[in-house]
Amino acid sequence: MSKALKFISKxxxxxxxxxxxxxxxxxxxxxxxxxxxxxxKNSMQAWWNW
Structure with missing residues (x-):
């Protein structure tokens, strides 16, 4: 019983x-x-430029 109660409270x-x-x-x-x-946009631009 106390196990179920603990579970419910959790x-x-x-x-x-x-x-x-x-x-x-x-x-x-x-x-x-x-x-x-x-x-x-900036990272895509950097990726394209790289």
Whole structure:
């Protein structure tokens, strides 16, 4: 019984903490994505020139 309870509490903890990580990850990805076109263009240019 206590094993199941431990598992449930762990799941609740994960579900409490996961959205925070998911939001942070999305924020980082959006920032990278917004900053990427210029970076990608520069790296492509550098690659072509090389």
């Amino acid at each position: 799941m609740i903890f994960i579900f409490k903490i996961f959205p925070i990580f998911a939001l942070a990850f999305l924020e980082i990805r959006m920032q990278v994505f917004n900053g990427s076109p210029k970076y990608v």
